[in-house]
């Protein structure tokens with residue numbers, strides 16, 4: 221178990237060759253005409269045809285064996301607590317399990333399952349700073365967990381946000397999970413957060429567990445967070461007319477989560493498509509929560525939206541990669557020179573009826589994962605959690 225996997229150290233050059241299909245993560249051009257990627261010291265340095273790129277001096281060579289390479293998947297909505305353990309369902313190694321589902325980056329929507337979570341201002345600030353530091357130091361399996369997401373309380377003043385930002389906090393937890401549940405207070409604090417470079421999200425819909433509250437369209441639109449957190453509810457969704465109002469009433473991110481209402485997710489997807497706003501769709505699991513931990517949750521969302529929502533699979537993968545990276549200003553999520561070398565290598569699952577991986581996902585099946593790579597370092601080979609991939613990549617050389 222790679223509990224504290226190292227970040228890239230020393231010069232490295234990774235070459236992935238013989239790629240059968242390269243998914244870019246970008247809606248405007250989801251498939252790239254290339255069969256080789258080169259990454260040096262954890263960053264992508266070349267993308268092209270083998271004969272056109274410099275593969276000399278590789279420290280690791282991966283033969284993709286004609287399989288599919290995509291950016292590592294991003295889960296836009298998780299609730300981590302401490303390392304690779306969650307008290308909510310008392311599970312260990314859940315983040316490592318997600319890595320086996322292709323997730324290489326996670327965004328905390330608040331460390332709200334922390335036993336004894338402090339709600340006074342000094343305490344909640346201290347916890348956020350601690351979580352940010354702890355998860356950046358410890359990367360379970362190599363997964364990048366962006367944590368340290370304080371849940372706002374009514375007693376906070378502008379200086380608290382300034383202080384949090386100066387200490388390295390970049391996210392707010394879901395607005396509505398703390399004492400602030402009204403539009404005007406939320407809007408004021410979200411504005412302070414934005415002023416100091418802190419991104420925000422909100423709990424949309426009915427209460428998720430006893431003690432949580434209802435946040436309706438009026439509060440969501442007034443609060444004006446950067447992301448409309450689980451617009452399909454967590455778990456109880458708003459009525460369709462309210463979801464439509466939110467889609468039409470702002471240009472913020474529309475987050476669809478595994479632990480929400482699937483019918484409402486499909487309604488949101490169709491609404492966004494009608495509006496020409498598919499670039500606003502991003503995906504999360506909202507795990508660990510009452511529904512548990514879903515190591516394959518992001519893949520399942522991609523497959524569900526592609527099959528039932530009739531979205532080509534290569535576009536559905538963008539919801540979990542490039543869309544999220546752009547919205548959240550991450551340096552991963554796209555196959556582009558200069559981006560982090562975070563990849564998932566997949567193939568059609570064995571015995572799936574589709575004629576290729578894209579068709580199999582559009583038919584509602586999950587792909588099989590053969591390898592994950594973070595910062596140019598191979599983290600896992602054949603996934604222990606997905607159905608077995610037809611073909612898997614192989615490490616064929618390097619020094």
Ligand SMILES: [Zn+2]
Pocket residue numbers: 394422423424428449450454
């Ligand atoms: Zn929530």
